Amino acid sequence: MDGKQKTRVLFVRYEPGRSSSHSTNGEISQQRHAAREYHRKAKAKRQSTRPVVNAAIATKAAKAANDGDPGQAGPPARPTHKAILPRSARSQAPVLPLKREPGGSSADPFNCYTVKDLTPHAHQMLDYSLTYQWPIFSFANPGASVEDMKHHIMSRIMFSATSFYVVVFVGATHWAISQYGRDVPQENAMLRLNFKHAALKQLGAEVENAGPNMPMQTLYNMMALAAYGRSGEKLKPPPYEPNQSVLATAHQLLFYSRMPIEWAHLRAMFHLIKERGGLPTIARPGFALVTSLYDIMISCQRLAVPTFPLLQSTESLLGTWPRVESRTGLSTYLGSGFSGLSDEATYGRLCAVIEHLVQITLGYDRYERSSPDAPILYHILHARSAVIHDLLSLPDSVGDEAGPPDSIIYELSRLGSLAYMLVFLYPISPGNGPHEEVAQRIQGLLRHASRSGMWQTHLPFLVWAVVLGGIMAKALDIRSWYVEHLNSLGLKDMFPAWSSVSTMMTGFLWHKSGCDSEGKELWGE
Structure with missing residues (x-):
């Protein structure tokens, strides 16, 4: 066999003069009989070969998953036609394909993240951060939708390893606090510990290399670490409080007021903003507004005069x-x-x-x-x-x-x-x-x-x-x-x-x- 599919030709005797596909005595014509026989045999052949093919694919996928090959750990490719099972097998529990962990293997199909070899939990926390945690700040950007905020964060993490570590660390911390009395898995604590250390190391190098012209992206990361940096590795979520007022839940005021503050990052960030000329000089008005609101909240916690004047009276x-x-x-x-x-x-x-x-x-x-x-x-x-x-x-x-x-x-x-x-x-x-x-x-x-x-x-x-x-x-x-x-x-x-x-x-x-x-x-x- 040369591997090429051969074309089969069936020659049928031509008998002109018949206006009906059935003979006068009710028998099926030779053309229809030949067609039915062809399709019956083809169908039987497909049924006989399909279990072998499916078993081979499943075996290959299972072997790849056991060997730890991330490129082969996905579910097996399904045929385009619907599988046909014997009637006795249809009443049994279906054999499910291998389950892929959320965020595993193909979560970064284009290999565009600045940090490689992420664990499934890291992928989950990145997705949580992009979907639930960061989009709430769309209120500070007039005209910006939740999708716009997600695209903005994605554009940061695709080109900055520091931003990537910060976004995942912040998302993991936000998720852990949001459990409200439920146990937080150990892998989350380890992820927060490792990514916080990596973020601080990257941020220190950025600050040292930037000099007086500190990029805005560095200020964003300093702000995030100031808000979340002292959460600790042994974080205990607060008990759930039902029937909270919209004044407490809007903009997650109550949530963020529970967070301990990393004062070293906050003072450094405020100092840099003052050197630039204050909040009105920040290129992104949304970041200026969020910084102002955060300044007011932490000043209220200490009964102190806020650092910055109001952006609007x-x-x-x-x-x-x-x-x-x-x-x-x-x-x-x-x-x-x-x-x-x-x-x-x-x-x-x-x-x-x-x-x-x-x-x-x-x-x-x-x-x-x-x-x-x-x-x-x-x-x-x-x-x-x-x-x-x-x-x-x-x-x-x-x-x-x-x-x-x-x-x-x-x-x-x-x-x-x-x-x-x-x-x-x-x-x-x-x-x-x-x-x-x-x-x-x-x-x-x-x-x-x-x-x-x-x-x-x-x-x-x-x-x-x-x-x-x-x-x-x-x-x-x-x-x-x-x-x-x-x-x-x-x-x-x-x-x-x-x-x-x-x-x-x-x-x-x-x-x-x-x-x-x-x-x-x-x-x-």
């Missing part, structure tokens, strides 16, 4: 919101209690910030009610960060020593506004947040207020402050002090029904859907 952000057409009782009452409490200039500046905070609260209230004049969620989230920036930028007026009543009012108003945001509008994790420090500061101010006799003149304002301070002290030792303070002042006897307290709180900063459950719990202790 709070007033200009609120100016883009739809014109308010609907008026509610909340809109006429919220924040009215701050009026006339103090004549100090700094208190006037604080009241301007509180007015912006009132507008954000009312905007979210309209959003929650699906009102046609409600702002979009992205504008609410952007504005809340700007107000946090404004509150942190205001000066402290009271230290450990007692000050005049005006100073106590100013500082209680500022810290109470921060506490309100931490409870409702900006719910970052208490584990890394300023909750304990805020509770301690409010505790000291309330003691000063009691010595100054301010409970007789500023009762509603101080009730608002003590409730928010007690909420900040939840799960802390000083929580008992707040409960005893409420009892010693006779406030629970004065206001036995929580509904009356809630109405009083709304005169300052309060939102029933986001705050009432915590306040009612404190009042009932």
Whole structure:
């Protein structure tokens, strides 16, 4: 045999004059009989040879998988025709082809990654990072879709080994924290350890070779390592918390507030950005916005003034919101209690910030009610960060020593506004947040207020402050002090029904859907 397929020719006697394919006595014509015989024999031959071919292919694939040949570890090639099984075999469990591990062998079919010989878990974490972790930052790039973000990250990792190590390390860490109480496999911990070490080594070489002209890609990698670098190899995912507010889950605020910060990378990155002229000089506006939001979050965690000024003022952000057409009782009452409490200039500046905070609260209230004049969620989230920036930028007026009543009012108003945001509008994790420090500061101010006799003149304002301070002290030792303070002042006897307290709180900063459950719990202790 020369290996070429031979053409078979069947000669059939021609009998003209027949108008039908059947003979007059009902027999099948010779042409049709010959055709049926040909196809029957061909079909029988295919059936007899196919099991041998399939077995040979499966044996070859199994041998390649056992030998560890990545080029032959894929599933066997299937014939284009449908396999025909004997009737007895159709009722049995099918023999599945060899299963390929996710991310194995053909995950990089064009050999374009800068890092080779990846484990299947590394491929999985790269896919997770590209699909779930990085695309959330599309909000910071107006007009950019999730696919655009994926393409941008892919373009980085295809040409930079540092970016590749960073993206996989960050994706593996994000995935591990997202397990919420489930065990994280050991291979994930080893992957994070190895890829973090490789990323730091590559980044150090890049910084040393770049000199004063640091490329933006290096800043991206420094930012990612600052956010994820201290996650540790023995990472324990937090317990799952159901029914989280959209204000906590949007932009993954609660998630990122749980992450410990790698300060060495962060300070170095901030220093380089300052040398370039600040955030407005960054070529990619999306990266500048993400850096600004991250700066605000970590400053809030430490009650420190943010490193960078706002890219856009709070007033200009609120100016883009739809014109308010609907008026509610909340809109006429919220924040009215701050009026006339103090004549100090700094208190006037604080009241301007509180007015912006009132507008954000009312905007979210309209959003929650699906009102046609409600702002979009992205504008609410952007504005809340700007107000946090404004509150942190205001000066402290009271230290450990007692000050005049005006100073106590100013500082209680500022810290109470921060506490309100931490409870409702900006719910970052208490584990890394300023909750304990805020509770301690409010505790000291309330003691000063009691010595100054301010409970007789500023009762509603101080009730608002003590409730928010007690909420900040939840799960802390000083929580008992707040409960005893409420009892010693006779406030629970004065206001036995929580509904009356809630109405009083709304005169300052309060939102029933986001705050009432915590306040009612404190009042009932």
